[in-house]
Amino acid sequence: MNLAIRDIRHSLPRFLLTAIGIGMLLMIVMGMSGIYRGLIEDALLLVDKIGADLWIVQHNTRGPFAEISRIPLKTEDRLCAVPGVKSARAFVSHTIQRERNGKPLRIVVQGLSWPEDKGEWIPITNGRCLSAGHFEMIADQSLGFNLGDQLPLGKNIYTIVGLTRGMVGQGGDGLAFFSLRDAIAIQFDTSGEAIRLERDARRSRAIQQDIGNTQPELLNRAASQNIPALAGPMVSAVIIRTEQGADIDKVAETISGWKDVSVHTADNQKSLLLKGSVDKARRQIGLFRALLVIISAIIMSLILYTLTLDKIHDIAMLKLIGARNSLILGLILQQAIILGGLGYILAFYLGKWIFPLFPRRVIVTGNDLVWLAVIVLAISVLSSLLGIWKAMSVQPNEVL
Amino acid sequence: MIENIHECAIEASNISKIYGSGNTEVKAMLNVSFTIAKGEVVGLLGPSGAGKSTLLTAIGLINPPTSGQIRIGKDLVMDGPLAMVDVRKFRRKHIGYVFQKANLIPFLTALENVQIALEINDVHHKDARIRAMELLKYLGVGDRKDNLPHMLSGGQQQRVAVARALANKPSLILADEPTAALDSFRGRQVMELFQKVAHEQGAGVLVVTHDHRSLDVFDRTFEMEDGTLMLKS
Incomplete structure (x- = not known):
């Protein structure tokens, strides 16, 4: 019993x-x-999905997942010339916060190297990949967008053309994919007034230099629209895929010889993530x-x-x-x-x-x-x- | 009717129970000797604090005596405070208990309360169920077999308790004021039940009681006072 x-x-x-x-x-x-x-x-989601073999980041930094990393966009072209490298594409990642319907909206902005990378690797549940180099975005459902919604960011308006599910950053904020140029534009969006002030500042700095006094034309050019007010585009990292059969360690060793960048493997990035911020x-x-x-x-x-x-x-x-x-x-x-x-x-x-x-x-x-x-x-x-x-x-x- | 009245159900020889020592010593029971034959119903009377319950727990192998010997059937079970047998196993097989309160397990039905006593004694589940049912019918509560204890009257609960005590056909039944919680009619019924069981099943029965109206049921009556036992009738 x-x-x-x-x-x-x-x-x-x-x-x-x-x-x-x-x-x-x-x-x-x-x-x-x-x-x-x-x-x-x-x-680990993004590192896994991107499927890069090597991450090229700012010299002596641990990469965009651990700290701020800035390298020139042109590094992408230099890397393409390294023997064993199949493809190189810039990686831009930054978080922005805006307000939508009275609630804070945090977006992890990801740049895709258009036109090589249209986002085919992204698990899109509804809609399509990017089909234009500008003003399109793929967003995660957790951000609350629907297909066809439009989002003003900086001076431009972006249309949601694709939706994903469960694509979030390490902080749990939804990912949004843009073309690389758009992602950079969103990151470095500067108001007209800031540009004007920067030009005036350049002119005043030039006046105080000998070269400004000996070359008066420089003063005119400093204030003109012909000289860009801000520096050239920088990206967080460049990710590369090696050719089939290529020795990844050898490729990494070659790039490590460059004094302006550091090289990390994908496993290394994961390890940095788990031992670092997470x-x-x-x-x-x-x-x-x-x-x-x-x-x-x-x-x-x-x-x-x-x-x-x-x-x-x-x-x-x-x-x-x-x-x-x-x-x-x-x-x-x-x-x-x-x-x-x-x-x-x-x-x-x-x-x-x-x-x-x-x-x-x-x-x-x-x-x-x-x-x-x-x-x-x-x-x-x-x-x-x-x-x-x-x-x-x-x-x-x-x-x- | 009583076929084996001269065969001993229990024999107690000079058993004493002393609590504490020195100034705090209390002699609860002193050199008590008696026998109960199989089939015999013996009453034990006495005022509160006379040592009746001490005697009952000692011979019931619940609380060992300080000295003396206890034999149940042919087995020497206690020699002073030393148990000569596995007391829990011995209680299971040879002794049935009935108390003032029925002490039924509240989450078991009347049938299960009897059945559990049999299953504890390694009787197969099906056989135990049949035997338990027979006992309940024998004691007139067969129709209440599926009732939980709280659904039974006091008298019915006490009958189930008696059925549980009889389940393993014990050679000795010990009852401590079994009618105290019952009205006189029900009390009389229970006492007659003990008489019936003793005579029909050949068990020795010792009943501690204050109820003088049932004295005629007993074959012999002892009285206890200040820890000593005297034959009254």
């Missing part, structure tokens, strides 16, 4: 409420694990998850101890009529495992319902579910020990 099932059946509403409580607690543990996994996935958040969530597991174990212990206390008289009676310890131990242990198991199932289905509503991706993998199941089983067994200890110490004469 299974006493655990009969006891649960007898106090079913109370047991179910307890299981719901445990389930919600386990859902949070599951969620923390999912947030942790989502953080890593989001951080690392603290990752460790924080990991510690919080560990704390939640401990708290769950303590709460389950107290619940099971209370459930055992409620049955002390019955346990004493069972001992009096000669029940073996294994029967009593089984009663408590089975209830602990049923409670943990039920809580786990509830956590899974509650999570399935609630996690998609979270602002950032919560990714619960099969592997994580198996681990959590093992942890729940361990918690259930450990937390029943207190109740078992209490039950074992009950004397049959407590019936009297």
Whole structure:
């Protein structure tokens, strides 16, 4: 006769409420694990999708995912000439914040080397790739755009021609892909007044120099529209793909000899991401998850101890009529495992319902579910020990 | 009717129970000796604090005596405070208990409360169910087999408790004021039940009671006072 099932059946509403409580607690543990996994996935998403073999970044920097990196756009042409390089394209990535419908809108702007790169590699769920060098954009659904929507950025208006799903940056903000020139234009958008002030400043600087006095034409040119007010375009990095069969290390070694850039492999970039900006958040969530597991174990212990206390008289009676310890131990242990198991199932289905509503991706993998199941089983067994200890110490004469 | 009345269900020899030591010593029971034959119903009377429950828990292998010997059937089970057998196993097989309160397991039905006592004693699930049902019918509560304890009246609960005590055909039944929570009619019914069980199943029955209206049910009556036992009738 299974006493655990009969006891649960007898106090079913109370047991179910307890299981719901445990389930919600386990859902949070599951969620923390999912947030942790989502953080890593989001951080690595772009590096994975781009599929570059080498990242060429500003000299002595770790690249755009770790710190600011600026290299001239022309580096792209120099790299194309390196033996073993199949293609080189500029990488521009920066985050902008605008306001839309009264709410802040954060966009991770990505530049595509039009016309070589029209964004065919991007997993577009609706719409198409870029078909023009200017004023088109592909946006992630998390940004809230629809196909055909128009977004003014700087001096231009961009039309959404394609939509993606789940393409976010390491901060969880949606990605938007533009042609490289548009991405740079958005990044370095400067007002007319700023340009005029810069020209005046150049003229005043020229007046104070000997060359300005000996070459008066320079003063005229400094203020004219013929000299651009700002420097030439800079990009965050240049990513290259090597030819099939080419030795990546050898190509990297050749480029490393250049004094103005640094070279990183794709794995190196991932490692920098995980050990850099994501690392603290990752460790924080990991510690919080560990704390939640401990708290769950303590709460389950107290619940099971209370459930055992409620049955002390019955346990004493069972001992009096000669029940073996294994029967009593089984009663408590089975209830602990049923409670943990039920809580786990509830956590899974509650999570399935609630996690998609979270602002950032919560990714619960099969592997994580198996681990959590093992942890729940361990918690259930450990937390029943207190109740078992209490039950074992009950004397049959407590019936009297 | 009583085929084996001269065979001992229990024999207690000079059993004493002393709590504490020195100035705090309390002699709860002193050199108590008696026997109960199989099929015999014995009453144990006495005021509160006389040592009745101490005697009952000692011979029921719940609370060991300080000294003396206890034999149940042919087995020496207690020699002083030392258990000569696995007491829990011995209780399971040879002793049935009935208390003032029925002490039924609240989450088991009447049938299951009897069945569990049999399953604890390694009786197969199906056989246990059949035997439990027979006992409930025998005690007149067969129609309440699927009721949980809180759905039964006090008398019905006590009958189920008696059925549980009888489940493993014990050689000794110990009852501690089994009628205290019942009205006189129900109390009388329970007492007659013990008599019936003792005579029909050959078990020795010791009933601790304050209820003098049931004295005629007992084959012998002992009285206990200040830890000593005297034969009253």
